Amino acid sequence: MKIEDLELPKQTHEIFNILARGHFISSNGTKDGMGRLYDILNDPVNFEKLQDYFNVLRYKIEKGNNYFYFSKLNEPPSITEKKLETFEKYIDIIDLFASLDNKITIGSRFRPSEIAEECNANVRLKQKLAKIPLYRSENFLNKIREICDMLTRDSFLELEDENTETYKVLDAYSYLLDIINAITIFGQPNYSENTNDNLSDNIDININPN
Amino acid sequence: MLPYRILNRIVLINIANVKYTDIELNGNTCFVGANNYGKTSLQRAILFFYSANSRALGISSSQKPFEEHYFRYDNSYIIYEVNTETSPFFVMVYRHNKLVFRFVDSEYNPDFFFNENNEALKFREVLAKLDQRNIFYSNQIDTFEKYRNILYGTETDPKLNKFFLLRGNEKYQNIPKSITNVFLSSKNSIDSRFIKDFIASAISNETDAILLENIERQLRQFSEKYQDIETFLKKETQQLIELIEQKYDQVQTLKTTQLEAAEKLGSTLRYADTQHNILLNTIQEKENKIQQLKEEFEAFKYASEEKIKDLREQIGFYDGMLREAQRKLDIYKEKNIDEIISKHNEKQQLESRYQVLQKEYEALTSNVQNIEVQYQSLLNEVRNEIQSVTNKINAQITEIINHYNELILLQKEEQNKRENSLKQQLQSTIFSLDQEINQKQTELSQLKSEERISSSIQPYEKEIKQLELEITELKTKIYTGKSELAIRQNQADSLQKEWQNIEKQLQQKFEQITLNIQKQIEQLKKEIAQIDEKLNIQENAFYGFLEKNVPNWHLSFGKILNEDILFKNDLNPQLVDTNSPTIFGVKIDLDKLQIVSKSIEQYQTEKIQKLNQIKELENQFIQEQQNIQNEKILNADKYGKQIAEIKEDIKVTLYAIELAEKKERKLIVELEEWKTKAAKETDASLQTIREKIAMIEEEIAILKKRKQLTETEFETQIQNTIAKSNQQIQHLKQQQQKEIEQLEVQRKNTIKELKDKEDKLIAEKQNIFQNKGVDNKKIQEIQKQLSELQEQISEIQQYQNLINDYLKDKRDLFDNIPLYKQKKEEFVTENKNILQQIEEETKKHNLERLEIQKQKKELEETLYQFNQGILFFQNNFKETPVYKHYAQIIENAEPKPSNFSITDLCTQLLKNESYFNEEYTQFQRYINEYAGKFRMDNHFGFFIRHDASFNEYEKFAQNLRSFINENRIEVSITETSALATMIIDSIAIKVKELSGQKDKIQHIISLLAEDFKKAEFEESKLIEYIKIRLEESDNKIYKLLKKIQEFRDEHGIVFNEGLFSSNQNAPKKPLSLQIIRMLDQLRTAIKEQEQQEIRLQDLFELKFNIKEGLNETGWTHRIDSIGSTGTDILVKAIIYITLLHVFIKESSVKTNKKFKVHCIIDEVGQISAHYLKELLRFAKSRDIVMINGLPNKSGLESHYKYTYQFKKEDDGTVRIFPSIVTEVEV
Secondary structure, three states: OOHHHHOOOOOHHHHHHHHOOOOOEEOOOOHHHHHHHHHHHHOHHHHHHHHHHHHHOOEEEEEOOOEEEEEEOOOOHHHHHHHHHHHHHHHHHHHHHHHOOOOOOOOOEEOHHHHHHHHHHOHHHHHHHHHOOOOOOOOHHHHHHHHHHHHHHOOOEEEEEOOOOEEEEOOOHHHHHHHHHHOOOOOOOOOOOOOOOOOOOOOOOOOOOO | OOOOEEEEEEEEEEEOOEEEEEEEOOOOEEEEOOOOOOHHHHHHHHHHHHHOOOOOOOOOOOOOOHHHHHEOOOOOEEEEEEEOOOOOEEEEEEEEOEEEEEEEOOOOOHHHOEOOOOOEOOHHHHHHHHHHOOOOEOOOEOOHHHHHHHHOOOOOOOOOOOOOOOOEOOOOOHHHHHHHHHHHHOOOOOEHHHHHHHHHHHHOOOOOOEEHHHHHHHHHHHHHHHHHHHHHHOHHHHHHHHHHHHHHHHHHHHHHHHHHHHHHHHHHHHHHHHHHHHHHHHHHHHHHHHHHHHHHHHHHHHHHHHHHHHHHHHHHHHHHHHHHHHHHHHHHHHOOHHHHHHHHHOHHHHHHHHHHHHHHHHHHOOOOHHHHHHHHHHHHHHHHHHHHHHHHHHHHHHHHHHHHHHHHHHHHHHHHHHHHHHHHHHHHHHHHHHHHHHHHHHHHHHHHHHHHHHHHOOOOHHHHHHHHHHHHHHHHHHHHHHHHHHHHHHHHHHHHHHHHHHHHHHHHHHHHHHHHHHHHHHHHHHHHHHHHHHHHHHOOOHHHHHHHHOOOOOOOHHHHOOHHHHOOOOOOOOOOOOOOOOEOOEOOOHHHOOOOOOOHHHHHHHHHHHHHHHHHHHHHHHHHHHHHHHHHHHHHHHHHHHHHHHHHHHHHHHHHHHHHHHHHHHHHHHHHHHHHHHHHHHHHHHHHHHHHHHHHHHHHHHHHHHHHHHHHHHHHHHHHHHHHHHHHHHHHHHHHHHHHHHHHHHHHHHHHHHHHHHHHHHHHHHHHHHHHOOOHHHHHHHHHHHHHHHHHHHHHHHOHHHHHHHHHHHHHOHHHHHHHHHHHHHHHHHHHHHHHHHHHHHHHHHHHHHHHHHHHHHHHHHHHHHHHHHHHHHHHHOOOHHHHHHHHHHHOOOOOOOOOOHHHHHHHHHHHHHHHHHHHHHHHHHHHHHHHHOOOOOOOOOOOOOOOOHHHHHHHHHHHHHHHHOOHHHHHHHHHHHHHHHHHHHHHHHHHHHHHOHHHHHHHHHHHHHHHHHOOOOOOOOEEEEEEEEEEOOOHHHHHHHHHHHHHHHHOOOHHHHOOOOOOOOOOHHHHHHHHHHHHHHHHHHHHHOOOEEOHHHHEEEEEEEEEOOEEOOOEOEOOOOOOHHHHHHHHHHHHHHHHHHHHHHHEOOOOOOEOEEEEEEEOOOOOHHHHHHHHHHHHOOOEEEEEEEOOOOOHHHHOOEEEEEEEOOOOOEEEEEOOOOOOOO
16 A cells, blocks of 8 residues: 555654654643644544554554554664663652652643752752752752753653743653553562553553664 | 916924925925935925825834924914915914814915014914904814815815815825825835835725734634633543542542541540540449449348248248147047037036936935945945056056157157258248249349340430431432422523524524615615716716806706716717806796706715715624624523523532432441341340340249259158158057057956956845845946946046137137138238339339449440540540641530540541542542643633642632533633634625725726826837736735635534534534634734734735836836836836826816825935936826925926925024026926
């Protein structure tokens, strides 16, 4: 079948550009028509067509809870390992976010200054933040900003309002949580608290696939 | 006097830097002066005459406004003198707070404005002077609009309608605009866009533009709202709503439970505090009461027992007496007491008879006294011996009897003793058994009472009753709720129908109005077309002939002409005799006829009126559309709100019913549980009691059996003893009998011997007596009788003691037996009564004791629970965060008793708090996720802060619930659909309105092309031709706008059904999606293009093709360089003049009154004399007078009729003075 025959949506290129960068398309994203792209991908007919199309390019669209991402077909394990190593940096960040009084969950809107304030007032959080290796370390606010920038770059957050520096947590954030939940520390009893889904059994890692 | 109207002169008095100047303008005029000398200012002052718009004079915003820069003093005036066919008039402009105009029916005279000292007068003084000279001047005209109406001949006020420069038509505004545009754009290069702008701005108003900012704003609003609604309607969002609702309910329930529990805990703690001492006291009271009861009962029991003891003694006494009496009676009976007594009663009789017989005997024996005495003595001796033997034997028998009796008695006593001992043993055993049985019986009675009490007391009765009551209430509530629901549903349906009907009516009404308005507009357009036709042909028709050639024909000849004749163009009218007031030689009195023909102005006015009417109708249509839309929105608001309120009520009622049903189910389960629990507890308590009862009954049975056995055993023992005793007695009796029989035999033998001896004696005696002759027979008989009597008396004598004893016993005992019996009976009854009383009292006491003990136990239990609870609260609860959370409620609670223990409440609070936290975290998560789906400033207000408090989350959920219940999404959809409809309608109307002017553009362009064609460039051979043509616009925004308008016209309003229908197959869904896409594209285009508005010029493209010499530009937008700069200026000026000419022609009415206007082009310095000459000639042929500026004298000024020079004085003022030049004939 020819590509033209697939009658792909006109946003295919746009979708590919986002996903191929290792980014996610979340349903609650607003920038660059992300919500619209999600709707397009979420349409079963489109999804099938796009899946077929991207399979040719050796990509597979993976569907998470209100988000999509690419995984590579037949990826060598060494790359997966590398990805896991890369993932390490998120663990401390998510740990920090999860330790906040007002927990950061999908859809939460927050300002880095709010988190920095909380970190300033809480020794435990301070320690957690200090543990995160970052370049800009002049003050907490900058560190948090750097974290937010990084998460935004990786499409887990979205800078919703530049004036007030308000970030929104995108649906893709649950991917990070799922991965964390899927981690089993050897030598420790395996608490099967993860009732969310079956990700722990077989998860497709999507950390900088390229 | 010139035969046409023209701005003849401009006089400046104290205007800007000019103190006074008087400039003639009735020919081509040139201002020569260096830069910043005031040339442009003067040209603006001239322009102001035409435009009367101080804001459209090209004064930049950094400069002082026209009013302030020009009119600095009270006596600053600009005077414009207008030449007419008859006499000139002038317009004075001055500042009276704002700029005002006055038309003065006189030519300008400096005397009006200056006093003798050449000082400019104030306007009141000027007016006074005019009054003095009886010169008419208009009232103060303080609006630019009115001024222009007067100047351009559309003023209807007869006092003012003579002060016109030309007779404009409804488009007369184009003339000042065109003059202004030429002046303002003369410095720009020639670009078709500028020409477009020129044409467009000339034929359109400033308001004739589609403001994209507004559309973009509306589109943004729509797009945002659409996006919000779309997000809301998404499946995932709806699922989240359900989850939020569910969690909210759970959180609420938990919160309420926690609050209630906290309140209960507080109340119970306070209550426990207050109750501690009370309980202790009450327990002590109960203890005392029990002690008191015990003491009272003991006292009673003691008294009763003492009584019983007495009674028993009495009974025993009487019983003993009766038994004694009976025993004695038995003995007496055994001794045949009755016979003995009866014999004793015969004793006296026997004694009397004996004495009688004794005497008789003595009498008979008196002869043989001695013998008798002798024998008697012998006989007596024998008899005595017999007696003695008898007595002795009797004594021996008695002794034996006594001995044996004694032995028997001893035996009997022993027997009795043994029997008594046995009986005593038995009695004691029986007594102990009886006591045991009694005790068991008492216990049994107690247990039975307890059983009765327990079975009569239903545990948890209060709770069960409370639950039953609550269930009944809930059932009533559910029933009422369901009725209410049905009513509400009906109401909602009725309102929905009503709403639909009203919508339908509104639609019909709107369609009707649209139809009417369209009809009216069509009618008016037809009429306008007719007027236009008349106006177009009038010049060549009979009407035009009359206008040109016959003055005042309307008042004479015109009275008998109808319009058909007047507008015929094939009548070839000729003036033959203008002085003859006849019609074909017939004279009629024309005064009797009314004027039927209309002047051009009247036609024009009529046309303007009709155009205005169309505009009004269009406005009315928009207004009606708006009204209908508003009404629809109002209805949507009104009915939507009402329906939403009802639906809200329905949902609330449904929810209440659901809750009530849930609660009912829960309560029923709870009730069942309570009942089961109660039954179990009753069973448990009864079971114990019953087991105890069974045990005691068994014990009693055993005891009774034991008693019976003991009794039997004892009876056997007694019987055995008795038998043994009887045997021994029998043996003794037998021995006694044997011994007595031996003695009897002995006595019998002895007595027989003695009797034989006696008989011998008696026989000897009798022999003697016989021998002596004594009747022996008689004596023997008497003796026999005496002996018998003696025997009988002796026998009786023998029983004397017994009889005495009997009589004594009879008197003492036997006669009292009934009394004893009665007494015994009485005492037994009394004893029985007392026993019964004791039993009853015991029972009563036990019950009372039991009850108090139970109460005491309960109180102790309560106290224990309280203490345990307080301890638990202190040790395990007070330090937890849960306490801190509810501390205020707990500490401020009113003391109240509760069914729950403090420990239970603490545990419940702790347990629930962790559950609550889990639920709340999820609730929070769902709300964050939900709010995150929407834009930050979404129009639903779904926003939650990161650090929102519980109350804020709660409020969010409440708002969401209200939103759902009130069905606000429907209102929002209606509003958004209305907004979309409004935007599309507004776009369609505006595009239509604007596109409607495209015909005018086409017309103007054709006129321009025509005018260019007419231009005579042959003489100079400079410009071969200038061609102009119109092309379709390539403006992206306009194209989209047009597309939307076409879509609207083709499909009408498409949103009512399809905008947010989830059904892709909904009839209007594809259309809705199509138009939404268009709106989206439009918004993007507006954003990308950064264009502020779509004006008339954006509707078309204009292209020129100019050939100058051998150079041809080809069809192009921009004419950068046709030739030299001079050529460019020339071409530009030619185009401007053409434009001006066309617009003047288009915007004025052709009358016999000629006029000329000025074309102000500032810088023409670089044009060659030859070109200038050409240009002036070009203008002249179009009745246009040129006003130009030159930086210095270069010879060009010689081609102008007037040349004025500008000179700056030392004091900074500018002097403008005419330059002496010779005008070269154009």
